[in-house]
Amino acid sequence: MSNVVIVGSGPAGVSAALYTARAGIDTTVLSRGSGALARAEGIQNYYGFAEAIPGAELERQGIEGAKAVGVKFVETEAVGLTFTDKLTVETLAGDYSADAVILATGVSRAAPPLPGLKNLEGHGVSYCATCDAFFYRGRDVAVLGSGEYALHEVTALLPVAKSVTLLTGGAPLTAQFPLEVAVRTEKIEAILGEDAVTGVQLAGGEVVPVAGVFVALGVAGSTALARKMGAEVDGNRIVVGPDMMTSIPGLYAAGDCTGGLLQVAKAVYEGAMAGSEAAKALRKGGFYGG
Incomplete structure:
Protein backbone atom coordinates (compact mmCIF):
# COMPACT_ATOMS: atom_id res chain seq x y z
CA MET A 1 0.00 0.00 0.00
CA SER A 2 1.23 3.47 -0.84
CA ASN A 3 1.77 5.84 2.05
CA VAL A 4 1.76 9.58 2.62
CA VAL A 5 3.40 11.55 5.40
CA ILE A 6 1.95 14.97 6.18
CA VAL A 7 3.93 17.46 8.25
CA GLY A 8 1.55 19.66 10.21
CA SER A 9 -1.83 19.11 11.86
CA GLY A 10 -3.50 22.44 11.07
CA PRO A 11 -6.38 22.93 8.61
CA ALA A 12 -4.21 22.30 5.52
CA GLY A 13 -2.55 19.15 6.86
CA VAL A 14 -5.71 17.60 8.28
CA SER A 15 -7.70 18.39 5.12
CA ALA A 16 -5.01 16.71 3.03
CA ALA A 17 -5.09 13.71 5.37
CA LEU A 18 -8.85 13.32 4.97
CA TYR A 19 -8.50 13.04 1.20
CA THR A 20 -5.55 10.64 1.18
CA ALA A 21 -6.99 8.38 3.87
CA ARG A 22 -10.39 8.21 2.19
CA ALA A 23 -8.57 7.25 -1.03
CA GLY A 24 -7.20 4.18 0.74
CA ILE A 25 -3.66 5.51 1.24
CA ASP A 26 -1.86 4.88 4.51
CA THR A 27 -1.65 8.36 6.05
CA THR A 28 0.47 9.63 8.94
CA VAL A 29 0.40 13.21 10.23
CA LEU A 30 3.47 14.46 12.09
CA SER A 31 2.85 17.38 14.41
CA ARG A 32 4.46 19.30 17.26
CA GLY A 33 1.01 19.85 18.76
CA SER A 34 -1.43 22.73 18.53
CA GLY A 35 -0.65 25.43 15.99
CA ALA A 36 -1.78 28.93 15.07
CA LEU A 37 -5.46 27.93 14.76
CA ALA A 38 -5.63 26.82 18.40
CA ARG A 39 -4.48 30.26 19.49
CA ALA A 40 -7.40 32.00 17.76
CA GLU A 41 -9.99 33.12 20.32
CA GLY A 42 -12.86 32.77 17.91
CA ILE A 43 -13.36 31.94 14.22
CA GLN A 44 -16.29 33.91 12.80
CA ASN A 45 -15.63 33.93 9.06
CA TYR A 46 -15.63 30.20 8.34
CA TYR A 47 -18.46 28.38 6.57
CA GLY A 48 -20.85 26.29 8.64
CA PHE A 49 -20.83 27.99 12.05
CA ALA A 50 -23.61 30.37 13.00
CA GLU A 51 -21.68 31.46 16.10
CA ALA A 52 -17.97 32.00 16.52
CA ILE A 53 -16.12 28.79 17.33
CA PRO A 54 -12.92 28.80 19.40
CA GLY A 55 -9.92 27.99 17.23
CA ALA A 56 -8.86 25.19 19.58
CA GLU A 57 -12.28 23.52 19.24
CA LEU A 58 -12.26 23.78 15.45
CA GLU A 59 -8.79 22.21 15.43
CA ARG A 60 -9.91 19.41 17.80
CA GLN A 61 -12.94 18.56 15.69
CA GLY A 62 -10.85 18.49 12.53
CA ILE A 63 -8.31 16.09 14.03
CA GLU A 64 -11.02 13.82 15.47
CA GLY A 65 -12.66 13.66 12.06
CA ALA A 66 -9.39 12.59 10.47
CA LYS A 67 -8.76 9.94 13.13
CA ALA A 68 -12.25 8.56 12.42
CA VAL A 69 -11.20 7.68 8.85
CA GLY A 70 -7.93 6.06 9.92
CA VAL A 71 -5.36 8.87 9.90
CA LYS A 72 -2.50 8.26 12.34
CA PHE A 73 -1.12 11.22 14.32
CA VAL A 74 2.41 11.28 15.77
CA GLU A 75 3.52 14.16 18.01
CA THR A 76 7.14 14.91 17.16
CA GLU A 77 9.32 17.62 15.65
CA ALA A 78 10.47 17.36 12.04
CA VAL A 79 14.12 18.36 11.63
CA GLY A 80 15.02 17.21 8.12
CA LEU A 81 13.80 16.01 4.74
CA THR A 82 15.85 13.76 2.47
CA PHE A 83 15.48 11.43 -0.50
CA THR A 84 17.15 8.09 -1.14
CA ASP A 85 14.79 5.53 -2.65
CA LYS A 86 11.85 7.35 -1.03
CA LEU A 87 11.16 10.74 0.50
CA THR A 88 12.05 10.61 4.19
CA VAL A 89 11.04 13.03 6.93
CA GLU A 90 13.61 13.04 9.74
CA THR A 91 12.12 13.68 13.18
CA LEU A 92 13.08 13.48 16.84
CA ALA A 93 11.08 10.24 16.97
CA GLY A 94 12.90 8.63 14.04
CA ASP A 95 12.63 8.65 10.25
CA TYR A 96 9.35 8.40 8.33
CA SER A 97 9.65 7.30 4.70
CA ALA A 98 6.82 7.98 2.29
CA ASP A 99 5.75 7.72 -1.33
CA ALA A 100 4.58 11.34 -1.07
CA VAL A 101 5.07 14.10 1.51
CA ILE A 102 2.79 17.08 2.09
CA LEU A 103 4.26 20.07 3.93
CA ALA A 104 1.64 21.97 5.90
CA THR A 105 3.25 23.48 8.99
CA GLY A 106 2.23 27.04 8.26
CA VAL A 107 4.73 29.84 7.82
CA SER A 108 7.25 31.44 10.12
CA ARG A 109 6.28 35.01 10.90
CA ALA A 110 9.74 35.80 12.30
CA ALA A 111 12.38 35.40 9.60
CA PRO A 112 15.52 37.12 10.89
CA PRO A 113 16.10 40.47 9.14
CA LEU A 114 19.87 40.05 9.24
CA PRO A 115 21.95 42.15 6.85
CA GLY A 116 23.81 39.88 4.45
CA LEU A 117 21.64 36.80 4.99
CA LYS A 118 19.58 36.99 1.80
CA ASN A 119 22.43 38.22 -0.44
CA LEU A 120 24.77 35.41 0.61
CA GLU A 121 22.34 32.50 0.22
CA GLY A 122 24.18 29.89 -1.83
CA HIS A 123 27.47 31.69 -1.15
CA GLY A 124 28.09 30.52 2.38
CA ALA A 216 18.34 26.57 11.90
CA LEU A 217 16.32 29.07 13.91
CA GLY A 218 13.33 27.88 15.91
CA VAL A 219 11.85 24.74 14.38
CA ALA A 220 12.07 23.48 10.82
CA GLY A 221 8.93 24.86 9.22
CA SER A 222 7.63 23.91 5.78
CA THR A 223 9.84 26.36 3.88
CA ALA A 224 12.99 25.19 5.70
CA LEU A 225 12.16 21.55 4.92
CA ALA A 226 11.46 22.40 1.27
CA ARG A 227 14.83 24.15 1.01
CA LYS A 228 16.55 21.00 2.24
CA MET A 229 15.24 19.12 -0.78
CA GLY A 230 16.13 21.91 -3.18
CA ALA A 231 12.49 22.73 -3.88
CA GLU A 232 11.85 26.16 -5.34
CA VAL A 233 11.02 28.82 -2.77
CA ASP A 234 10.36 32.53 -3.09
CA GLY A 235 11.36 34.26 0.12
CA ASN A 236 9.36 32.53 2.84
CA ARG A 237 6.87 31.04 0.37
CA ILE A 238 7.06 27.56 -1.18
CA VAL A 239 6.39 27.69 -4.92
CA VAL A 240 3.76 25.16 -6.02
CA GLY A 241 1.86 24.34 -9.18
CA PRO A 242 -1.94 24.16 -9.62
CA ASP A 243 -1.83 20.63 -8.14
CA MET A 244 0.04 21.95 -5.05
CA MET A 245 3.16 19.96 -5.94
CA THR A 246 6.53 21.65 -5.48
CA SER A 247 9.37 21.46 -7.99
CA ILE A 248 10.27 18.08 -6.40
CA PRO A 249 8.13 15.15 -7.63
CA GLY A 250 6.08 13.73 -4.77
CA LEU A 251 6.60 16.72 -2.48
CA TYR A 252 3.52 18.89 -1.98
CA ALA A 253 2.85 22.00 0.10
CA ALA A 254 -0.40 23.54 1.31
CA GLY A 255 -1.67 26.31 3.52
CA ASP A 256 0.08 29.42 4.82
CA CYS A 257 3.50 28.18 3.63
CA THR A 258 2.50 28.75 -0.01
CA GLY A 259 1.75 32.44 0.59
CA GLY A 260 -1.37 34.39 -0.26
CA LEU A 261 -4.42 34.66 1.98
CA LEU A 262 -3.63 33.45 5.52
CA GLN A 263 -7.10 32.07 6.20
CA VAL A 264 -8.56 28.71 7.26
CA ALA A 265 -10.69 28.48 4.11
CA LYS A 266 -7.66 28.84 1.85
CA ALA A 267 -5.68 26.29 3.88
CA VAL A 268 -8.53 23.76 3.72
CA TYR A 269 -8.83 24.17 -0.06
CA GLU A 270 -5.11 23.74 -0.65
CA GLY A 271 -4.94 20.76 1.70
CA ALA A 272 -7.83 19.11 -0.12
CA MET A 273 -6.14 19.77 -3.46
CA ALA A 274 -2.75 18.46 -2.29
CA GLY A 275 -4.30 15.34 -0.77
CA SER A 276 -6.48 14.50 -3.74
CA GLU A 277 -3.70 15.15 -6.28
CA ALA A 278 -1.18 13.08 -4.30
CA ALA A 279 -3.70 10.24 -4.08
CA LYS A 280 -4.38 10.44 -7.82
CA ALA A 281 -0.65 10.31 -8.65
CA LEU A 282 -0.01 7.38 -6.32
CA ARG A 283 -2.90 5.39 -7.81
CA LYS A 284 -1.23 5.86 -11.21
CA GLY A 285 2.04 4.37 -9.95
CA GLY A 286 3.77 7.15 -8.08
CA PHE A 287 6.55 9.54 -9.04
CA TYR A 288 9.69 7.44 -9.41
CA GLY A 289 8.42 4.32 -11.09
CA GLY A 290 7.27 2.84 -7.77
Whole structure:
Protein backbone atom coordinates (compact mmCIF):
# COMPACT_ATOMS: atom_id res chain seq x y z
CA MET A 1 0.00 0.00 0.00
CA SER A 2 1.23 3.47 -0.84
CA ASN A 3 1.77 5.84 2.05
CA VAL A 4 1.76 9.58 2.62
CA VAL A 5 3.40 11.55 5.40
CA ILE A 6 1.95 14.97 6.18
CA VAL A 7 3.93 17.46 8.25
CA GLY A 8 1.55 19.66 10.21
CA SER A 9 -1.83 19.11 11.86
CA GLY A 10 -3.50 22.44 11.07
CA PRO A 11 -6.38 22.93 8.61
CA ALA A 12 -4.21 22.30 5.52
CA GLY A 13 -2.55 19.15 6.86
CA VAL A 14 -5.71 17.60 8.28
CA SER A 15 -7.70 18.39 5.12
CA ALA A 16 -5.01 16.71 3.03
CA ALA A 17 -5.09 13.71 5.37
CA LEU A 18 -8.85 13.32 4.97
CA TYR A 19 -8.50 13.04 1.20
CA THR A 20 -5.55 10.64 1.18
CA ALA A 21 -6.99 8.38 3.87
CA ARG A 22 -10.39 8.21 2.19
CA ALA A 23 -8.57 7.25 -1.03
CA GLY A 24 -7.20 4.18 0.74
CA ILE A 25 -3.66 5.51 1.24
CA ASP A 26 -1.86 4.88 4.51
CA THR A 27 -1.65 8.36 6.05
CA THR A 28 0.47 9.63 8.94
CA VAL A 29 0.40 13.21 10.23
CA LEU A 30 3.47 14.46 12.09
CA SER A 31 2.85 17.38 14.41
CA ARG A 32 4.46 19.30 17.26
CA GLY A 33 1.01 19.85 18.76
CA SER A 34 -1.43 22.73 18.53
CA GLY A 35 -0.65 25.43 15.99
CA ALA A 36 -1.78 28.93 15.07
CA LEU A 37 -5.46 27.93 14.76
CA ALA A 38 -5.63 26.82 18.40
CA ARG A 39 -4.48 30.26 19.49
CA ALA A 40 -7.40 32.00 17.76
CA GLU A 41 -9.99 33.12 20.32
CA GLY A 42 -12.86 32.77 17.91
CA ILE A 43 -13.36 31.94 14.22
CA GLN A 44 -16.29 33.91 12.80
CA ASN A 45 -15.63 33.93 9.06
CA TYR A 46 -15.63 30.20 8.34
CA TYR A 47 -18.46 28.38 6.57
CA GLY A 48 -20.85 26.29 8.64
CA PHE A 49 -20.83 27.99 12.05
CA ALA A 50 -23.61 30.37 13.00
CA GLU A 51 -21.68 31.46 16.10
CA ALA A 52 -17.97 32.00 16.52
CA ILE A 53 -16.12 28.79 17.33
CA PRO A 54 -12.92 28.80 19.40
CA GLY A 55 -9.92 27.99 17.23
CA ALA A 56 -8.86 25.19 19.58
CA GLU A 57 -12.28 23.52 19.24
CA LEU A 58 -12.26 23.78 15.45
CA GLU A 59 -8.79 22.21 15.43
CA ARG A 60 -9.91 19.41 17.80
CA GLN A 61 -12.94 18.56 15.69
CA GLY A 62 -10.85 18.49 12.53
CA ILE A 63 -8.31 16.09 14.03
CA GLU A 64 -11.02 13.82 15.47
CA GLY A 65 -12.66 13.66 12.06
CA ALA A 66 -9.39 12.59 10.47
CA LYS A 67 -8.76 9.94 13.13
CA ALA A 68 -12.25 8.56 12.42
CA VAL A 69 -11.20 7.68 8.85
CA GLY A 70 -7.93 6.06 9.92
CA VAL A 71 -5.36 8.87 9.90
CA LYS A 72 -2.50 8.26 12.34
CA PHE A 73 -1.12 11.22 14.32
CA VAL A 74 2.41 11.28 15.77
CA GLU A 75 3.52 14.16 18.01
CA THR A 76 7.14 14.91 17.16
CA GLU A 77 9.32 17.62 15.65
CA ALA A 78 10.47 17.36 12.04
CA VAL A 79 14.12 18.36 11.63
CA GLY A 80 15.02 17.21 8.12
CA LEU A 81 13.80 16.01 4.74
CA THR A 82 15.85 13.76 2.47
CA PHE A 83 15.48 11.43 -0.50
CA THR A 84 17.15 8.09 -1.14
CA ASP A 85 14.79 5.53 -2.65
CA LYS A 86 11.85 7.35 -1.03
CA LEU A 87 11.16 10.74 0.50
CA THR A 88 12.05 10.61 4.19
CA VAL A 89 11.04 13.03 6.93
CA GLU A 90 13.61 13.04 9.74
CA THR A 91 12.12 13.68 13.18
CA LEU A 92 13.08 13.48 16.84
CA ALA A 93 11.08 10.24 16.97
CA GLY A 94 12.90 8.63 14.04
CA ASP A 95 12.63 8.65 10.25
CA TYR A 96 9.35 8.40 8.33
CA SER A 97 9.65 7.30 4.70
CA ALA A 98 6.82 7.98 2.29
CA ASP A 99 5.75 7.72 -1.33
CA ALA A 100 4.58 11.34 -1.07
CA VAL A 101 5.07 14.10 1.51
CA ILE A 102 2.79 17.08 2.09
CA LEU A 103 4.26 20.07 3.93
CA ALA A 104 1.64 21.97 5.90
CA THR A 105 3.25 23.48 8.99
CA GLY A 106 2.23 27.04 8.26
CA VAL A 107 4.73 29.84 7.82
CA SER A 108 7.25 31.44 10.12
CA ARG A 109 6.28 35.01 10.90
CA ALA A 110 9.74 35.80 12.30
CA ALA A 111 12.38 35.40 9.60
CA PRO A 112 15.52 37.12 10.89
CA PRO A 113 16.10 40.47 9.14
CA LEU A 114 19.87 40.05 9.24
CA PRO A 115 21.95 42.15 6.85
CA GLY A 116 23.81 39.88 4.45
CA LEU A 117 21.64 36.80 4.99
CA LYS A 118 19.58 36.99 1.80
CA ASN A 119 22.43 38.22 -0.44
CA LEU A 120 24.77 35.41 0.61
CA GLU A 121 22.34 32.50 0.22
CA GLY A 122 24.18 29.89 -1.83
CA HIS A 123 27.47 31.69 -1.15
CA GLY A 124 28.09 30.52 2.38
CA VAL A 125 24.57 30.81 3.81
CA SER A 126 22.87 27.41 3.77
CA TYR A 127 19.64 25.91 5.06
CA CYS A 128 20.69 22.25 4.86
CA ALA A 129 23.73 20.84 6.66
CA THR A 130 23.10 17.34 5.32
CA CYS A 131 23.19 18.74 1.78
CA ASP A 132 26.10 21.16 2.07
CA ALA A 133 28.39 19.95 4.89
CA PHE A 134 30.77 18.37 2.35
CA PHE A 135 31.61 21.79 0.90
CA TYR A 136 32.85 23.00 4.29
CA ARG A 137 35.14 20.13 5.22
CA GLY A 138 38.08 21.40 7.23
CA ARG A 139 36.59 24.88 7.55
CA ASP A 140 35.04 26.91 10.37
CA VAL A 141 31.26 27.18 10.27
CA ALA A 142 28.43 28.55 12.40
CA VAL A 143 24.88 27.37 13.04
CA LEU A 144 22.16 29.93 13.84
CA GLY A 145 19.72 28.43 16.34
CA SER A 146 19.26 27.11 19.84
CA GLY A 147 16.99 24.04 19.75
CA GLU A 148 16.63 20.50 18.41
CA TYR A 149 16.58 21.70 14.81
CA ALA A 150 19.93 23.44 15.32
CA LEU A 151 21.30 20.33 17.06
CA HIS A 152 20.38 18.27 13.99
CA GLU A 153 22.41 20.62 11.78
CA VAL A 154 25.34 20.69 14.24
CA THR A 155 25.45 16.89 14.29
CA ALA A 156 25.71 16.77 10.51
CA LEU A 157 28.54 19.34 10.47
CA LEU A 158 30.78 18.13 13.31
CA PRO A 159 32.34 15.15 11.48
CA VAL A 160 33.52 17.28 8.54
CA ALA A 161 33.98 20.91 9.66
CA LYS A 162 37.11 22.19 11.39
CA SER A 163 34.93 23.85 14.04
CA VAL A 164 31.26 24.53 14.67
CA THR A 165 30.05 27.61 16.57
CA LEU A 166 26.45 27.84 17.72
CA LEU A 167 25.01 31.37 17.56
CA THR A 168 21.80 31.63 19.58
CA GLY A 169 21.12 35.30 18.87
CA GLY A 170 20.06 35.77 22.46
CA ALA A 171 17.59 32.88 22.54
CA PRO A 172 17.83 30.35 25.41
CA LEU A 173 19.23 26.90 24.69
CA THR A 174 16.49 24.27 24.48
CA ALA A 175 18.70 21.31 23.49
CA GLN A 176 21.95 19.84 24.81
CA PHE A 177 24.83 20.46 22.44
CA PRO A 178 28.17 18.56 22.29
CA LEU A 179 31.01 20.02 24.35
CA GLU A 180 33.16 20.69 21.27
CA VAL A 181 30.59 23.22 20.01
CA ALA A 182 31.37 26.80 21.02
CA VAL A 183 28.18 28.58 22.07
CA ARG A 184 27.81 32.34 21.62
CA THR A 185 24.66 33.89 23.05
CA GLU A 186 25.07 37.48 21.86
CA LYS A 187 22.59 38.98 19.43
CA ILE A 188 23.65 38.83 15.79
CA GLU A 189 24.08 42.05 13.84
CA ALA A 190 25.07 40.88 10.34
CA ILE A 191 26.41 38.15 8.10
CA LEU A 192 29.64 39.47 6.58
CA GLY A 193 31.13 38.96 3.13
CA GLU A 194 30.95 40.28 -0.40
CA ASP A 195 31.01 37.27 -2.75
CA ALA A 196 31.14 34.67 0.03
CA VAL A 197 30.60 34.51 3.79
CA THR A 198 33.63 35.61 5.79
CA GLY A 199 32.14 35.91 9.27
CA VAL A 200 29.30 36.88 11.57
CA GLN A 201 29.25 40.17 13.43
CA LEU A 202 27.90 39.99 16.97
CA ALA A 203 26.39 42.77 19.08
CA GLY A 204 29.26 44.85 20.40
CA GLY A 205 31.22 44.57 17.16
CA GLU A 206 33.09 41.27 17.64
CA VAL A 207 33.37 39.19 14.47
CA VAL A 208 33.30 35.38 14.48
CA PRO A 209 35.25 34.34 11.34
CA VAL A 210 33.48 31.50 9.50
CA ALA A 211 33.19 30.28 5.93
CA GLY A 212 29.64 29.03 6.26
CA VAL A 213 26.47 29.92 8.16
CA PHE A 214 23.73 27.30 8.53
CA VAL A 215 20.33 28.71 9.44
CA ALA A 216 18.34 26.57 11.90
CA LEU A 217 16.32 29.07 13.91
CA GLY A 218 13.33 27.88 15.91
CA VAL A 219 11.85 24.74 14.38
CA ALA A 220 12.07 23.48 10.82
CA GLY A 221 8.93 24.86 9.22
CA SER A 222 7.63 23.91 5.78
CA THR A 223 9.84 26.36 3.88
CA ALA A 224 12.99 25.19 5.70
CA LEU A 225 12.16 21.55 4.92
CA ALA A 226 11.46 22.40 1.27
CA ARG A 227 14.83 24.15 1.01
CA LYS A 228 16.55 21.00 2.24
CA MET A 229 15.24 19.12 -0.78
CA GLY A 230 16.13 21.91 -3.18
CA ALA A 231 12.49 22.73 -3.88
CA GLU A 232 11.85 26.16 -5.34
CA VAL A 233 11.02 28.82 -2.77
CA ASP A 234 10.36 32.53 -3.09
CA GLY A 235 11.36 34.26 0.12
CA ASN A 236 9.36 32.53 2.84
CA ARG A 237 6.87 31.04 0.37
CA ILE A 238 7.06 27.56 -1.18
CA VAL A 239 6.39 27.69 -4.92
CA VAL A 240 3.76 25.16 -6.02
CA GLY A 241 1.86 24.34 -9.18
CA PRO A 242 -1.94 24.16 -9.62
CA ASP A 243 -1.83 20.63 -8.14
CA MET A 244 0.04 21.95 -5.05
CA MET A 245 3.16 19.96 -5.94
CA THR A 246 6.53 21.65 -5.48
CA SER A 247 9.37 21.46 -7.99
CA ILE A 248 10.27 18.08 -6.40
CA PRO A 249 8.13 15.15 -7.63
CA GLY A 250 6.08 13.73 -4.77
CA LEU A 251 6.60 16.72 -2.48
CA TYR A 252 3.52 18.89 -1.98
CA ALA A 253 2.85 22.00 0.10
CA ALA A 254 -0.40 23.54 1.31
CA GLY A 255 -1.67 26.31 3.52
CA ASP A 256 0.08 29.42 4.82
CA CYS A 257 3.50 28.18 3.63
CA THR A 258 2.50 28.75 -0.01
CA GLY A 259 1.75 32.44 0.59
CA GLY A 260 -1.37 34.39 -0.26
CA LEU A 261 -4.42 34.66 1.98
CA LEU A 262 -3.63 33.45 5.52
CA GLN A 263 -7.10 32.07 6.20
CA VAL A 264 -8.56 28.71 7.26
CA ALA A 265 -10.69 28.48 4.11
CA LYS A 266 -7.66 28.84 1.85
CA ALA A 267 -5.68 26.29 3.88
CA VAL A 268 -8.53 23.76 3.72
CA TYR A 269 -8.83 24.17 -0.06
CA GLU A 270 -5.11 23.74 -0.65
CA GLY A 271 -4.94 20.76 1.70
CA ALA A 272 -7.83 19.11 -0.12
CA MET A 273 -6.14 19.77 -3.46
CA ALA A 274 -2.75 18.46 -2.29
CA GLY A 275 -4.30 15.34 -0.77
CA SER A 276 -6.48 14.50 -3.74
CA GLU A 277 -3.70 15.15 -6.28
CA ALA A 278 -1.18 13.08 -4.30
CA ALA A 279 -3.70 10.24 -4.08
CA LYS A 280 -4.38 10.44 -7.82
CA ALA A 281 -0.65 10.31 -8.65
CA LEU A 282 -0.01 7.38 -6.32
CA ARG A 283 -2.90 5.39 -7.81
CA LYS A 284 -1.23 5.86 -11.21
CA GLY A 285 2.04 4.37 -9.95
CA GLY A 286 3.77 7.15 -8.08
CA PHE A 287 6.55 9.54 -9.04
CA TYR A 288 9.69 7.44 -9.41
CA GLY A 289 8.42 4.32 -11.09
CA GLY A 290 7.27 2.84 -7.77
